[in-house]
Every structure is written in C-alpha cells, then in structure tokens.
Amino acid sequence: MVNDILLPLAPKGLTEVINTCGCGSSANENAYKVAFLHFQAKKRGKNPPTQQEIESALLNQAPGAPELAIVSFRRAFHGRMIASLSTTRSKALHKVGVPSFDWPIAPFPEIKYPYSDNISYNQAQEAQALEELEKIFKTYNKPIAGVIIEPIMGEGGDLCASPSFYLGIQEIAKRNDALFIVDEVQTGGGSTGKFWGHEWWGPRADPDIVTFAKKLQVSGLFMKPELRPARSNAISMYWMGDPARLLTLKAFKNVLETDGLVKKMDLTGKYLKNSLIKISEKYPIISNVRGQGTLQAFDLPNPELAAEFMKMLFSTGVTSGLCGERSIRIRPTLIFTPKHADVYLARVEHLASKAYAQHSKLVLS
Amino acid sequence: MVNDILLPLAPKGLTEVINTCGCGSSANENAYKVAFLHFQAKKRGKNPPTQQEIESALLNQAPGAPELAIVSFRRAFHGRMIASLSTTRSKALHKVGVPSFDWPIAPFPEIKYPYSDNISYNQAQEAQALEELEKIFKTYNKPIAGVIIEPIMGEGGDLCASPSFYLGIQEIAKRNDALFIVDEVQTGGGSTGKFWGHEWWGPRADPDIVTFAKKLQVSGLFMKPELRPARSNAISMYWMGDPARLLTLKAFKNVLETDGLVKKMDLTGKYLKNSLIKISEKYPIISNVRGQGTLQAFDLPNPELAAEFMKMLFSTGVTSGLCGERSIRIRPTLIFTPKHADVYLARVEHLASKAYAQHSKLVLS
Numbered sequence: 001m002v003n004d005i006l007l008p009l010a011p012k013g014l015t016e017v018i019n020t021c022g023c024g025s026s027a028n029e030n031a032y033k034v035a036f037l038h039f040q041a042k043k044r045g046k047n048p049p050t051q052q053e054i055e056s057a058l059l060n061q062a063p064g065a066p067e068l069a070i071v072s073f074r075r076a077f078h079g080r081m082i083a084s085l086s087t088t089r090s091k092a093l094h095k096v097g098v099p100s101f102d103w104p105i106a107p108f109p110e111i112k113y114p115y116s117d118n119i120s121y122n123q124a125q126e127a128q129a130l131e132e133l134e135k136i137f138k139t140y141n142k143p144i145a146g147v148i149i150e151p152i153m154g155e156g157g158d159l160c161a162s163p164s165f166y167l168g169i170q171e172i173a174k175r176n177d178a179l180f181i182v183d184e185v186q187t188g189g190g191s192t193g194k195f196w197g198h199e200w201w202g203p204r205a206d207p208d209i210v211t212f213a214k215k216l217q218v219s220g221l222f223m224k225p226e227l228r229p230a231r232s233n234a235i236s237m238y239w240m241g242d243p244a245r246l247l248t249l250k251a252f253k254n255v256l257e258t259d260g261l262v263k264k265m266d267l268t269g270k271y272l273k274n275s276l277i278k279i280s281e282k283y284p285i286i287s288n289v290r291g292q293g294t295l296q297a298f299d300l301p302n303p304e305l306a307a308e309f310m311k312m313l314f315s316t317g318v319t320s321g322l323c324g325e326r327s328i329r330i331r332p333t334l335i336f337t338p339k340h341a342d343v344y345l346a347r348v349e350h351l352a353s354k355a356y357a358q359h360s361k362l363v364l365s
Numbered sequence: 366m367v368n369d370i371l372l373p374l375a376p377k378g379l380t381e382v383i384n385t386c387g388c389g390s391s392a393n394e395n396a397y398k399v400a401f402l403h404f405q406a407k408k409r410g411k412n413p414p415t416q417q418e419i420e421s422a423l424l425n426q427a428p429g430a431p432e433l434a435i436v437s438f439r440r441a442f443h444g445r446m447i448a449s450l451s452t453t454r455s456k457a458l459h460k461v462g463v464p465s466f467d468w469p470i471a472p473f474p475e476i477k478y479p480y481s482d483n484i485s486y487n488q489a490q491e492a493q494a495l496e497e498l499e500k501i502f503k504t505y506n507k508p509i510a511g512v513i514i515e516p517i518m519g520e521g522g523d524l525c526a527s528p529s530f531y532l533g534i535q536e537i538a539k540r541n542d543a544l545f546i547v548d549e550v551q552t553g554g555g556s557t558g559k560f561w562g563h564e565w566w567g568p569r570a571d572p573d574i575v576t577f578a579k580k581l582q583v584s585g586l587f588m589k590p591e592l593r594p595a596r597s598n599a600i601s602m603y604w605m606g607d608p609a610r611l612l613t614l615k616a617f618k619n620v621l622e623t624d625g626l627v628k629k630m631d632l633t634g635k636y637l638k639n640s641l642i643k644i645s646e647k648y649p650i651i652s653n654v655r656g657q658g659t660l661q662a663f664d665l666p667n668p669e670l671a672a673e674f675m676k677m678l679f680s681t682g683v684t685s686g687l688c689g690e691r692s693i694r695i696r697p698t699l700i701f702t703p704k705h706a707d708v709y710l711a712r713v714e715h716l717a718s719k720a721y722a723q724h725s726k727l728v729l730s
Contacts, residue, residue: 022607041462055457057462057465058454066462092414092423092429096599097406098398105423105424
C-alpha cells in the first residue's frame with residue numbers, strides 16, 4: 001500500500017519513505033534522526049559504530065550520543081514534541097519550561113508584502129539573512145547536521161520569501177554538508193496551488209528530505225535513497241504503514257486528481273490574493289497580503305485589532321486563525337472556488353471599511 | 366467522546382487525559398512535558414513566566430528552557446522520538462548517532478525468576494537498586510522532574526520486579542518532588558490480567574501519570590488533576606481526540622467487558638506460566654520464566670540459542686519475539702485461552718526437549 005498510494009506522491013528524487021504515526025512533529029523528528037545518522041555515517045566511513053559509541057550511547061553520552069544540531073529559522077513552527085520543539089520558534093508559550101537542545105536560530109528575512117512592490121528592499125533582507133545563516137555554520141560550537149524550513153511559515157505568521165532565498169538556504173546547507181529539510185506538514189497536499197509547496201522554487205529545488213502530515217492523512221518523510229541508514233531498524237516506527245489512514249489518503253488523492261483541485265487552488269488563490277490586495281489598497285487597515293494558493297494571510301496594525309477583526313469575521317460566519325503577531329490566516333478547504341471566495345471577500349471588505357473608518361488614524365500615523 | 370470512551374478507563378485519581386497521536390513515544394514525551402511544566406510551576410509559585418524566561422525560551426536557553434531531567438531505568442524502552450529516546454536504554458542500535466539529553470540512568474534489579482524461588486536474593490537486589498536511585502536524586506547535577514518505569518519492561522527483556530520495588534520507586538519520587546510516571550504503552554489494556562499493569566502493585570499504587578497507546582487504539586496519558594498546566598495551550602496536540610480511533614477503542618472496550626477478557630487473561634496467563642515453569646524444570650535449556658497475565662517470557666542460555674529457538678518455533682507456525690539479550694517473549698491476543706496455550710506449549714516442549722538433548726552441556730556447565 002505504501003508503494004501504491006504513498007510513494008507516487010514523492011517529490012522528485014526522494015524515492016524512500018518513512019511513514020510515522022500521524023503528527024507532523026514525529027515526521028520532523030524522524031527527519032532529524034535521518035540527518036544525525038547520515039552525518040555520523042559519513043564521518044565513520046563504511047565502519048560500523050565503535051564499541052565506545054555503543055557503550056556511551058546507552059549512557060546518553062558522546063561519542064555515541066553526538067553533539068549535533070539542527071538549525072531552524074526565527075518564527076518557525078516544526079511541532080511540539082520535545083526535540084522538534086527545539087526547532088520551533090513561533091511562540092514562547094509553546095516552549096517555556098521545557099528543556100531544550102541548544103540548537104541555533106537563523107534570522108528569517110523581514111519581507112514587505114506584496115513582495116513585488118518592495119523588491120530591492122526584500123532582496124537585501126534575504127541576502128542578509130543568508131549571510132547570517134552562513135555565519136552560523138562557520139561559528140556554531142557544534143556541527144550542524146541539517147537545516148529545516150517551511151515553504152510558508154504557517155504558525156509564525158504565514159511568512160514566505162522568494163524562491164531564490166530558499167535556493168540560497170539549499171546551497172548553503174549543501175556546501176556545509178548539512179541536509180536541506182523542507183517541512184511540508186502544512187503546505188503539502190495541494191493548497192499552495194502545487195502538490196508540494198517547494199515546487200514553487202522551480203527546477204533547482206532539491207531538498208534532501210520533505211516531511212508531511214495533515215492533508216496526507218498519514219505523516220512521515222520522503223528522502224533521497226542515499227540517506228537510508230545502513231543498519232536496518234536504526235529508524236523504525238511501530239505504526240509503519242498505518243493502512244487505514246493510507247486508504248483515506250488514496251480516496252483523497254482520487255478526488256484531488258479527478259477534480260483537478262491543485263490547479264484550482266492556484267487559480268482560486270490568485271483571485272483571492274488579488275482581491276485582498278485591492279481591499280487593502282482601499283482600506284489600508286489591512287496590509288501585507290501574502291501567500292501561495294489559498295494559503296493566504298494579511299496583517300492588521302496590531303495584535304489587539306487582529307484579534308478583534310478575527311472575532312468580527314467569526315460573527316459573520318467566517319472561521320479564520322491568528323498567526324504571527326498580528327496576522328489573520330485563511331485556510332479554506334481544497335474545494336474552495338472563486339464563488340466561495342466572493343462570499344468571504346465581501347465580508348472582509350465590509351469589516352475592513354468599518355475598521356478603517358474607526359481606526360484610520362492608526363494607519364496614517 | 367473522550368469523556369464517554371476514554372476517561373472511564375482512567376486509573377484511580379487520574380481524572381485528566383491528554384490524547385496524543387497514536388504512538389507511545391508521543392504519549393511519554395507529553396508526560397515529560399507535564400513533569401517539566403509542573404516542576405517549573407511549583408518553583409514559580411502562582412507567578413506567570415518572567416520576561417527573561419519567555420525571551421530565553423525562544424533561544425533554547427535557560428531559564429526559559431530549564432535544565433531538568435527525567436530518570437529512567439537500565440534496559441527500559443520508552444519510545445524512539447528524540448527526547449523519549451533519551452530515556453530508552455534497551456538497545457544501543459536505537460540510540461547510536463542521535464543526540465541525547467544528558468539524563469541519568471538508574472539500575473534495574475537483576476531478578477532471578479521465578480521470583481518466589483529466590484526471594485531473599487531478589488529483595489536484596491531490589492533494595493540495592495532503590496538505594497542507587499536515591500543516590501541519583503541526591504547527586505545528579507540537575508533537578509529531576511520525573512521517574513518513568515514500565516510495569517513490565519518489554520523490549521528490555523520482559524523484566525519485572527516485586528510490587529514493593531515499584532512502590533519503593535514511587536516513594537522515592539514523591540519524597541524528592543518528582544512525578545512518578547508509569548509507562549503502560551505495552552502493559553495497558555488487559556493482557557497482564559488487570560486492565561492496567563500497575564494495578565498488580567496493590568492499593569498503595571499511586572502514579573502521577575500513566576501513559577498508554579497500542580491496545581487503547583489512541584495514545585496519550587492520564588494524570589492527576591493538579592498537573593493540568595495553568596496556561597491553556599501550554600500542552601496541545603493537533604490530533605486532540607482522534608474520533609475515528611476512539612470509536613475503535615469503544616468497540617475494543619465492549620468486547621473486553623462483554624467477554625470478560627481481562628479476567629481470562631489472568632487465568633490463561635497463570636496456566637501458561639505454570640506450564641512453562643514445568644517445561645523449564647524438565648528441560649532447563651529454558652529458564653527464568655516470568656511475566657504477568659499472558660505477557661510471559663523465558664530465557665535461553667545465550668543470544669544465539671534464543672534466535673535459533675525463535676526460528677524453530679516459527680517453523681512450527683508460532684510467531685514470537687526476541688527481547689533483552691537472550692529472551693523469547695509471548696504476546697498472544699486477548700482471546701488466547703488455555704486451549705490455545707496447549708497448542709503453543711506442546712511445540713515449546715517438543716523444541717525444548719530437542720534443544721536440551723543437543724545443548725545440555727551448556728546448561729550443566
């Protein structure tokens with residue numbers, strides 16, 4: 001079933017799959033384990049672990065338990081299990097009080113949206129962030145086995161940069177012998193207008209590992225075949241396969257393909273984005289419209305107004321989510337069309353006009 | 366559904382439930398998070414986290430990411446996610462190459478089975494192990510927020526000690542302000558002859574947290590109500606509830622109750638154990654028969670013979686598992702009765718007689 005249902009969805013070149021339990025957190029933690037084992041295997045050459053490694057591992061000590069790191073980005077969300085929480089940077093509330101691996105944090109560029117209206121500013125921000133990432137590789141006090149990033153940072157505020165930024169990360173990771181891990185837990189499955197969010201980076205996109213969950217019904221990761229650990233059972237999960245969920249994935253895929261939903265997400269997303277931009281131009285209480293496909297978000301001037309706006313939207317029958325510090329994100333289902341978008345947009349426009357009339361000073365100041 | 370289906374299964378006093386994803390590893394990691402948050406909350410009194418805690422948490426640094434530990438036992442298996450792997454001690458293969466929290470390891474008593482034939486030796490072993498645990502609390506270089514143990518160490522070799530040993534751990538944990546966490550991922554659900562394995566410890570058993578997965582169809586933990594974090598969303602899971610799996614749990618419970626399977630597991634288990642002991646007395650190539658309910662295991666003289674014996678059993682149509690270094694464990698389903706046990710026992714006896722004839726020198730030496 002894994003071969004028939006799951007593997008055909010693999011991103012180009014990632015022909016191995018590890019199928020975990022159901023949550024994105026376990027998918028990412030397995031990606032980290034793959035990165036760590038691969039790093040150690042390269043170091044060791046063809047040799048098996050030494051006696052010293054075996055004995056120290058059971059005592060949670062180096063060299064068996066090596067000092068290695070995963071680098072993640074400011075505002076990233078990669079799950080809430082304890083090690084994945086060490087790479088999550090979106091909300092302190094998720095982290096306070098939980099012990100953490102001392103892993104480094106890279107800056108994410110402070111993009112102004114719409115991207116194309118602020119190109120040179122945004123490119124400078126991206127160049128600086130990449131420079132900082134490079135610096136972390138040079139100066140961090142332990143080897144870095146992998147870099148992880150979401151194509152769109154969901155929980156962190158629906159932030160996304162240009163394809164060249166992500167390709168820049170990829171280049172730095174590869175040059176520094178670290179795996180490039182793309183967390184597609186939220187972006188995988190079609191809502192960006194491509195099946196995988198990283199497909200928007202173009203033909204040069206070449207992640208070593210892509211993790212998934214949510215829309216894919218099961219969770220896990222796709223990886224390059226050379227990353228398979230030499231020792232069988234070095235990575236293994238009790239839920240390997242999870243046939244009942246694979247069958248729901250099969251049904252999901254059928255509908256996705258038969259109804260051409262991925263392409264429709266692209267078209268609906270473009271319509272949604274352009275319409276939101278128009279609203280934000282008319283009532284600039286809404287700003288920073290951004291996203292890919294129907295994964296769209298916009299900002300309000302401050303956290304309080306964002307919460308209030310979401311509440312007002314809810315009172316008109318629209319469920320949406322807060323993310324980042326002052327953003328509202330839209331997560332329609334895959335059968336959302338421009339007809340539905342119009343209902344949504346009319347309500348947003350109505351509320352934006354009201355809020356703008358009331359708070360325009362905030363925007364003009 | 367959680368209220369109707371899951372909560373009625375709660376061990377005495379553990380009236381709160383966190384329902385995770387499906388795997389035991391995530392159940393245990395959430396138990397550790399509860400222990401850490403509780404430890405920090407006690408330290409902080411009624412105050413919310415400080416600004417310094419909030420800022421340092423996002424950087425993976427103390428005090429927001431505190432230096433706290435969970436202590437586990439030699440040969441324990443608590444899962445393979447990265448933090449739960451720091452408490453797993455059964456096989457180096459599971460750990461080598463993966464970074465680890467520097468958490469301490471307590472010795473597990475080296476019991477001789479059957480327990481009742483070696484009482485004074487076993488009690489001395491248990492007393493010594495408890496003394497060592499106490500010493501870890503006194504000397505470890507960071508605070509210990511919790512102690513975790515399985516009622517029967519499955520992966521580690523189906524090892525179990527006397528109720529007073531587990532009650533001793535409980536007493537030491539409570540005296541040292543650490544939570545007593547019982548990992549019932551393998552033992553929960555009836556196969557020990559009680560619904561929860563720790564019920565065998567008698568009325569003084571008082572775990573703070575009991576984790577579950579496998580037979581319970583969903584995974585998660587039961588805990589005392591005072592352990593609920595003050596901040597809502599401090600612990601939260603995407604899969605909260607998982608209604609489809611809760612329905613399979615409902616069906617499972619119905620059969621369990623209607624057919625009186627837990628009691629039957631006790632009776633069948635006793636029959637199985639007594640019969641295996643008789644075989645081991647006749648053909649002492651088999652030794653150390655042990656277990657609770659139908660969770661039974663026995664040893665062969667060395668790992669090679671254990672692997673060979675398992676293979677021979679398989680060739681007669683019996684699937685079993687290796688555990689520990691030289692043990693074979695039996696994991697029949699909950700509808701296993703003495704009638705089925707007889708089929709199994711006849712094959713074990715036949716093979717034991719053959720193996721004993723061939724290798725009796727090994728036993729006598």
